[in-house]
Amino acid sequence: MVVFVRTIILYIFVTLAMRLMGKRQIGELQPFELVVALMLSELATLPMQDTAIPLIHGIIPILTLMTLEILISFLTLKVEFFRKLFCGTPDILIKHGKVSEEELRRQRFNLDDLIEELRMMGYLDIADIEYAILETSGKLSIIPKAEKSPATREDLNLNHQSVKLPVSIILDGVLNKKNLSITGHDLNWLMENLKSKGIEDIKDVFIAMIDSKGNLFIQRRDKDEEKNKK
Template sequence: MIIVIVRTIILYAIILIVMRIMGKRQLGQLQPFELVITILISELAAVPMQDTGIPLINGIIPIFILMTAQILLSFITLKSEKARGIICGKPSILIEDGNIMEKELSKLYFNINDLLEQLRVKGYPDIKDVEFAILETEGQLSVIPKSSKRPATPKDLKLNVTQEKIPITIIIDGVLIKENLKIARLSEKDISKILSQKGVNSFKEVFFAGLDSSGQFFFQIKDFVRNR
């Protein structure tokens, strides 16, 4: 039993490392070759995990071979447009100027009901409102609405708006994120001073704190502090 537990932990750790090396992507964003490699890796890990008679190395070596193959293919698709088209495919236009491309749907085995469902999910139930609908290489449908159907932007309304910044997390569950302090160009003393002005004496009393998109500091204290 202990052997099974140890083997499982080792394989789990190896899979985590391999998936991190291969990059951060959600399952729905994987290219076909990436999805195939991910499935094969999971199968290779499952066999030695279940059968203790199979040497652990027999599962680990193929996993690293597949990881190397995936990295190599990713590098090739990064450097070569032609190879990218062969390996990943090319985006396909399914709707152009409100007209469904029947031949393209047939070529991709993509039926009209699926197309209409995807459009409704994107918030466009009427095909005539769509300028372009493009099926991306990872299977996602990108919808470009007609100009008259696009939401008005500050530029359209000729409004001057302040450029937003990336929100920065400063404190999580009482722990100060020092790496983010450098990004925010603040020190621990600065945060302590701001909190003390609000009646908070310790970082441990703060559940969450950060800078919003406008650069303003905000925080939320923990429940036990609020209720005491």
């Protein structure tokens, strides 16, 4: 039972810590963020299992790591010196279709890995690549030569409509009034549209949203589900 309660407390604490550290923590990790993520998981599990360890011995290091992470993120955001120190700098592995031996050796990145990465990104020939940049997060960014890069609508002189942000209005039978007002429509407009699709009640709608083209997309709830909800 003690372990159960401790687990709940530590889970909430670690989740809050991760949340406070910001969104970057869950996505692309910088070296210092990876260290924090690894340490956090280890620190939380020890007092979770061993009831002889006071909870504070888990909470204080997590709190300290969280503070350090916020401090380092702040410093790397504001001061270039710290950015270079903690995050490093991107390295150019291929320049104008030529692999940089020096950089590969420095990054301990072997040719097989490089060619594999290129293949995975859809580039078969090194000569087609203008730049291949090894980012600070460890990912490889490829900039193909102009003649090898995919054509855009602009290149082909095709008309294009600007894309709008999709906004959900009803999710699982629940109306989001705030989102409805963002779209510039009112409840009457929504009800009219629902009626035209043969829906009388908002609760019967599984999903209703304004899509990227500005059209209203409506999906009715399954008949069985409808009965259950009612």
